[in-house]
Amino acid sequence: MSETSGVDPQAAAEVVRYETRGPVAVVTMNRPEYRNAQNSAMTYALDDAFYRAAADDEVKVIVLAGAGKHFSAGHDIGTPGRDIDSSFDRRAGLWWDHVGKAGADSRFARESEVYLGMCRRWRELPKPMIAMVQGACIAGGLMLAWSCDLIVASDDAFFADPVVRMGIPGVEYFAHPWVMGPRFAKEFLFTGDRMPAARAAELGMVNRVVARDELEAEVMGLAARIAQMPRLGLALTKKAVNQAEDLMGLRDGMDSVFGLHHVAHAHNAEVGSDSLGGQDARSMRDAARQEG
Numbered sequence: 001m002s003e004t005s006g007v008d009p010q011a012a013a014e015v016v017r018y019e020t021r022g023p024v025a026v027v028t029m030n031r032p033e034y035r036n037a038q039n040s041a042m043t044y045a046l047d048d049a050f051y052r053a054a055a056d057d058e059v060k061v062i063v064l065a066g067a068g069k070h071f072s073a074g075h076d077i078g079t080p081g082r083d084i085d086s087s088f089d090r091r092a093g094l095w096w097d098h099v100g101k102a103g104a105d106s107r108f109a110r111e112s113e114v115y116l117g118m119c120r121r122w123r124e125l126p127k128p129m130i131a132m133v134q135g136a137c138i139a140g141g142l143m144l145a146w147s148c149d150l151i152v153a154s155d156d157a158f159f160a161d162p163v164v165r166m167g168i169p170g171v172e173y174f175a176h177p178w179v180m181g182p183r184f185a186k187e188f189l190f191t192g193d194r195m196p197a198a199r200a201a202e203l204g205m206v207n208r209v210v211a212r213d214e215l216e217a218e219v220m221g222l223a224a225r226i227a228q229m230p231r232l233g234l235a236l237t238k239k240a241v242n243q244a245e246d247l248m249g250l251r252d253g254m255d256s257v258f259g260l261h262h263v264a265h266a267h268n269a270e271v272g273s274d275s276l277g278g279q280d281a282r283s284m285r286d287a288a289r290q291e292g
Helices: 040-055 103-123 140-147 176-181 182-191 199-202 214-228 231-247 250-271 281-291
Strands: 014-022 025-030 060-065 128-133 136-138 150-154 158-160 208-210
Touching: 014 040, 014 250, 025 040, 025 214, 040 103, 060 140, 060 214, 103 140, 103 250, 128 140, 128 214, 128 281, 140 158, 150 199, 158 199, 176 182, 176 250, 208 214, 208 250, 231 250
Parallel strands: 025 060, 060 128, 128 150, 136 158, 150 208
Antiparallel strands: 014 025
């Protein structure tokens, strides 16, 4: 693709848009009417886009963005496009297809693939990834941003993981203690409060905060600077830092918390009406508004 004509021909009809701008691939979640809530179709489209960028020798840096007012409101738990009972070609692991299974036999297989497995897969992509975050970055949105190497946020961005309200100890990609420190992670989860971008930067979770109308220029400028570095040098540096983070317990910690996450789902299903503790997108949104 050329620098000026990098838009995929079918981009307008897809839940993820892909374009190249010189050495930078821009991958954009494209469900703005649902605040870029992530259904499985979007997850696999993101994987296609990241694989495409990884395979393109002309691409040095990848930017992950969200169309519209918000980066991502998280996992799709209530839009008309929710596809929890649909089968997709599995890529992140060897668990069986979740469709047609019951209880944990289904839920553990699905979340191992489309949630934890996919984010881990993307974290290991051997090219620098920058999350360009505006508006809401909630729960599953955090997982996408945290899979990236750098986060640049607009001054109106906010971050939240309110799933403790469901009785669940955080989202599946449990990076909280590593991206903000244990005490702040506890406060973040215990309260479910929205963390403004400025506070996220103070805690080291965000690299830069800029005005909303400067966000894209800031991200693309940063991506262009990084793209001047040797490709292999960038890949090895990314791997070095990721390995150090894993030696600090990130990967094993995620595995241990993933089990607790599914204990919570099973408890909810056993004592209540569903695995989400009776919550849905509307009730979670209303609770956040009341507390805000």
